[in-house]
Amino acid sequence: xxxxxxxxxxxxxxxxxxxxxxxxxxxxxxxxxxxxxxxxxxxxxxxxxxxxxxxxxxxxxxxxxxxxxxxxxxxxxxxxxxxxxxxxxxxxxxxxxxxxxxxxxxxxxxxxxxxxxxxxxxxxxxxx
Amino acid sequence: xxxxxxxxxxxxxxxxxxxxxxxxxxxxxxxxxxxxxxxxxxxxxxxxxxxxxxxxxxxxxxxxxxxxxxxxxxxxxxxxxxxxxxxxxxxxxxxxxxxxxxxxxxxxxxxxxxxxxxxxxxxxxxxxxxxxxxxxxxxxxxxxxxxxxxxxxxxxxxxxxxxxxxxxxxxxxxxxxxxxxxxxxxxxxxxxxxxxxxxxxxxxxxxxxxxxxxxxxxxxxxxxxxxxxxxxxxxxxxxxxxxxxxxxxxxxxxxxxxxxxxxxxxxxxxxxxxxxxxxxxxxxxxxxxxxxxxxxxxxxxxxxxxxxxxxxxxxxxxxxxxxxxxxxxxxxxxxxxxxxxxxxxxxxxxxxxxxxxxxxxxxxxxxxxxxxxxxxxxxxxxxxxxxxxxxxxxxxxxxxxxxxxxxxxxxxxxxxxxxxxxxxxxxxxxxxxxxxxxxxxxxxxxxxxxxxxxxxxxxxxxxxxxxxxxxxxxxxxxxxxxxxxxxxxxxxxxxxxxxxxxxxxxxxxxxxxxxxxxxxxxxxxxxxxxxxxxxxxxxxxxxxxxxxxxxxxxxxxxxxxxxxxxxxxxxxxxxxxxxxxxxxxxxxxxxxxxxxxxxxxxxxxxxxxxxxxxxxxxxxxxxxxxxxxxxxxxxxxxxxxxxxxx
Ligand SMILES: Nc1nc2c(ncn2[C@@H]2O[C@H](COP(=O)(O)OP(=O)(O)OP(=O)(O)O)[C@@H](O)[C@H]2O)c(=O)[nH]1
Ligand SMILES: [Mg+2]
Numbered sequence: 001x002x003x004x005x006x007x008x009x010x011x012x013x014x015x016x017x018x019x020x021x022x023x024x025x026x027x028x029x030x031x032x033x034x035x036x037x038x039x040x041x042x043x044x045x046x047x048x049x050x051x052x053x054x055x056x057x058x059x060x061x062x063x064x065x066x067x068x069x070x071x072x073x074x075x076x077x078x079x080x081x082x083x084x085x086x087x088x089x090x091x092x093x094x095x096x097x098x099x100x101x102x103x104x105x106x107x108x109x110x111x112x113x114x115x116x117x118x119x120x121x122x123x124x125x126x127x128x
Numbered sequence: 129x130x131x132x133x134x135x136x137x138x139x140x141x142x143x144x145x146x147x148x149x150x151x152x153x154x155x156x157x158x159x160x161x162x163x164x165x166x167x168x169x170x171x172x173x174x175x176x177x178x179x180x181x182x183x184x185x186x187x188x189x190x191x192x193x194x195x196x197x198x199x200x201x202x203x204x205x206x207x208x209x210x211x212x213x214x215x216x217x218x219x220x221x222x223x224x225x226x227x228x229x230x231x232x233x234x235x236x237x238x239x240x241x242x243x244x245x246x247x248x249x250x251x252x253x254x255x256x257x258x259x260x261x262x263x264x265x266x267x268x269x270x271x272x273x274x275x276x277x278x279x280x281x282x283x284x285x286x287x288x289x290x291x292x293x294x295x296x297x298x299x300x301x302x303x304x305x306x307x308x309x310x311x312x313x314x315x316x317x318x319x320x321x322x323x324x325x326x327x328x329x330x331x332x333x334x335x336x337x338x339x340x341x342x343x344x345x346x347x348x349x350x351x352x353x354x355x356x357x358x359x360x361x362x363x364x365x366x367x368x369x370x371x372x373x374x375x376x377x378x379x380x381x382x383x384x385x386x387x388x389x390x391x392x393x394x395x396x397x398x399x400x401x402x403x404x405x406x407x408x409x410x411x412x413x414x415x416x417x418x419x420x421x422x423x424x425x426x427x428x429x430x431x432x433x434x435x436x437x438x439x440x441x442x443x444x445x446x447x448x449x450x451x452x453x454x455x456x457x458x459x460x461x462x463x464x465x466x467x468x469x470x471x472x473x474x475x476x477x478x479x480x481x482x483x484x485x486x487x488x489x490x491x492x493x494x495x496x497x498x499x500x501x502x503x504x505x506x507x508x509x510x511x512x513x514x515x516x517x518x519x520x521x522x523x524x525x526x527x528x529x530x531x532x533x534x535x536x537x538x539x540x541x542x543x544x545x546x547x548x549x550x551x552x553x554x555x556x557x558x559x560x561x562x563x564x565x566x567x568x569x570x571x572x573x574x575x576x577x578x579x580x581x582x583x584x585x586x587x588x589x590x591x592x593x594x595x596x597x598x599x600x601x602x603x604x605x606x607x608x609x610x611x612x613x614x615x616x617x618x619x620x621x622x623x624x625x626x627x628x629x630x631x632x633x634x635x636x637x638x639x640x641x642x643x644x645x646x647x648x649x650x651x652x653x654x655x656x657x658x659x660x661x662x663x664x665x666x667x668x669x670x671x672x673x674x675x676x677x678x679x680x681x682x683x684x685x686x687x688x689x690x691x692x693x694x695x696x697x698x699x700x701x702x703x704x705x706x707x708x709x710x711x712x713x714x715x716x717x718x719x720x721x722x723x724x725x726x727x728x729x730x731x732x733x734x735x736x737x738x739x740x741x742x743x744x745x746x747x748x749x750x751x752x753x754x755x756x757x758x759x760x761x762x763x764x765x766x767x768x769x770x771x772x773x774x
Binding site for chain 2 (some may be wrong): 022023025026027028029030031033034035041042044045046047049051053054055056057058059060062063
């Protein structure tokens with residue numbers, strides 16, 4: 001599956017790169033190589049934060065789309081942003097956007113300014 | 129004496145510049161993010177019968193694809209072969225990543241030495257490092273180093289000399305990749321690197337959670353990350369002002385009320401002519417003294433800025449901000465040059481070399497001048513402390529307006545001239561590294577030195593020119609009739625609508641184009657020339673006064689450090705007679721004009737060094753177009769501010 005579909009807390013191993021762009025060569029030189037393992041630590045905005053035992057990378061989703069990975073360990077830690085495998089609403093920004101495209105929720109969002117909207121964006125806030 | 133030219137090559141942020149600073153005693157900039165060095169810099173040292181010249185190059189990940197301007201500089205230099213020995217600096221904990229470049233360097237068939245840097249970090253991460261093995265495998269000298277403290281760095285010198293004398297070119301029997309297809313070549317290289325790294329690095333133990341992981345869970349948190357960002361910025365800002373503003377006041381008073389009259393009296397006693405003593409009092413003490421009194425502000429500002437740069441927090445800000453900036457077509461990495469702009473716009477413009485896309489670069493270059501640099505901070509600090517009850521808030525507001533206008537400009541350009549899809553974003557986040565206090569202070573003193581040198585040279589000359597133009601034609605009675613007065617008055621109509629019709633203000637906008645601090649020099653010279661020294665001068669009494677002032681400045685620092693809210697100058701303070709030249713300036717300008725003036729100085733790109741940098745890094749059209757745009761914008765905003773407040 002694509003790296004961009006991985007969730008927070010997933011351990012993944014990079015299997016392949018799709019496409020032949022220059023930037024992919026650079027990514028591989030930077031240390032994101034076939035066979036290397038990473039944990040997806042965060043996904044917010046358009047970016048993913050990848051971490052392994054000694055490096056951390058920020059990667060935008062359009063690049064993550066071009067990286068094929070295998071998930072080794074799905075159970076990982078709970079995710080800060082709502083993240084469901086294969087679901088569209090896979091990060092907090094999208095979640096917010098989907099909420100807002102709905103006309104009614106536009107109004108609702110306005111009413112729920114303050115902590116309300118933060119809870120929607122990042123549900124960990126309401127988590128006990 | 130024979131000369132050996134050594135090129136420092138390696139991945140970004142592996143400590144090349146740190147090593148060079150230890151080897152050659154240079155003072156080149158370091159920082160904890162990839163892409164600090166963006167130009168070729170050199171440093172030399174003598175060892176045995178050789179002069180060894182080191183060439184520090186921007187970091188590069190691979191020679192296959194050169195995407196950005198800084199990488200181009202390195203690749204071109206390597207191709208030029210204007211060096212005798214390669215010094216490949218490697219970040220030991222990330223050996224496997226770095227060896228990829230090493231195998232490409234091997235193919236250059238040049239004598240090579242490897243520095244296994246950051247040994248300290250590797251050990252903390254539980255690695256044991258077998259440098260002999262690497263040396264055997266490649267058949268070249270390998271030296272363990274710690275660039276942070278300089279440990280082991282000196283052992284590089286004999287290794288370099290030996291490598292040069294014996295022309296030790298790395299040999300890798302397995303490495304005959306040129307004959308392969310590019311795709312296979314990369315695969316094979318990656319395998320080779322994996323094997324090499326496994327031979328050299330062995331994990332002895334797995335460390336517990338590192339401090340970087342702990343801090344990142346806080347600082348990169350999707351919500352609390354921003355809370356911390358806000359707190360960090362607020363505390364930085366508050367500390368800058370709390371610590372420096374009482375000291376600035378003290379130094380200003382010390383120069384104007386003690387040193388200046390003291391020197392004047394001594395000159396009189398020596399029988400110096402009135403002309404000379406007036407020139408010294410007005411041009412040197414009035415003009416330069418005003419700028420010099422801001423040394424504490426510069427020191428404290430750069431102290432905190434340098435701390436942010438060397439700790440590794442800067443790339444985290446890039447990650448956080450990308451969430452917002454990508455919506456206006458900017459990726460987070462561009463935040464780094466923008467933040468550097470708060471120190472000085474010129475290196476910030478150079479720092480855009482790390483961006484891959486030309487249109488991205490042009491966009492960031494046209495945003496940077498709105499970031500209020502330290503020279504502007506000096507001017508703002510002066511006016512804010514002189515005129516406002518709460519200087520911190522007004523300065524904060526100016527900074528925010530600057531940031532807002534830079535975003536406004538970005539959106540404007542993205543929608544018109546620099547239209548383009550958002551480029552992708554990939555960056556390595558280095559671990560947090562706390563610089564040693566010595567290195568920190570050294571970098572800060574470097575910035576301070578360049579401020580003082582500027583003040584002593586360009587600003588001093590400006591201050592003399594202003595003084596002469598105030599005293600010419602010879603025998604001029606009223607200052608308004610001098611050359612400066614006439615020039616100021618000619619320009620007045622242009623600035624009248626924004627409340628800056630006073631010739632003393634308009635004349636200060638001209639030298640400000642060479643260096644913004646010159647605004648203060650100019651006002652200092654003029655006001656000092658207008659001021660009549662009336663009080664009798666008793667050195668002992670005045671010295672005692674200054675002592676008391678210093679004590680009260682220190683106690684003010686302590687008391688404001690203890691209070692969490694920004695300092696408020698009380699109203700009594702304002703009625704009190706202010707020391708130095710500040711009191712004089714208060715009488716000169718009404719409040720709306722001051723605000724309009726500050727906004728004008730903030731927005732108009734009035735700094736020749738920035739214009740030149742924009743010209744060189746961007747293009748002539750960009751530099752000149754921006755000059756025009758920023759003038760219009762500045763005039764317009766100042767006009768609104770002036771009308772709003774009057
Ligand atoms: N712990 C540790 N930190 C180091 C060592 N060497 C350098 N550093 C730190 O690593 C960071 C990067 O150092 P630089 O010298 O700027 O690295 P560079 O290779 O010149 O980086 P670029 O110019 O960006 O390519 C700085 O924060 C240094 O203080 C080391 O041996 N150990
Ligand atoms: Mg460097």
